[in-house]
Amino acid sequence: MTNTGAAWLERYVRAWETNDPADIAEVFSEDAVYDYRPDGSDSVTGRDAIAADWAAEGDEPGTWTFEGSVLTESPGLVVVQGITRYPGHADYDNLWVVRLDDDGRATRFTEWCTERAG
Template sequence: MVDRESVRNWVAGYERAWRESDADAVARLFTPDARYARSPYDPEELVGHDAIRGFWTVDQDAAFTMAAEPLAVEGDVAVVRVAVGYTAPREQEYRDLWVLRFAPDGRVADFEEWAYWPGKDWTAAT
């Protein structure tokens, strides 16, 4: 079971690792067989530390702001609202929901991202 404070601490560690391009932090944040879906319909979700590390190193030179707050925490699952603003190398903002399932050791076993960008459709084309 997790609580809001442990979720906030995990998110702070995630942000710190992302900001510092600390790919080694993946092992501290995620279980060895963690699943990382970049969208709820991601056909090629990332599985395991090596896959997640590879994804994290793509934006190594990015500068950004980030604000996050847990919206719901129930048992081993948390939903976190995240706002990110990239300032370099490109300007882009987005809002995000993270659905996180925690393992008993406090690391995340399942990460599902629901990202939204300004000007993008919020529904699938019919």
């Protein structure tokens, strides 16, 4: 498995598009923590729990688009900046801080998500 930030981002978007637990498993380590808020107040812990959360709350394929890129990376750390668009609804600016293990899977994912002003 390639452990560059761009490869991780590609796998993440694929998992987001499919909501398939196997695709999600390629993105997160077994004991990963997914922080939906930077303060950790609504974190999900464990790859299986993250996959279940995505299945329950995930965006339906085709209802959104994402444009993003790796802003910076260093060994074990990737920062992604992007925009998620939900046509007819809203656009969101995203900043993700991702800690990676040696296999290129996220051990911790923290997102900042802000709705764009109309």
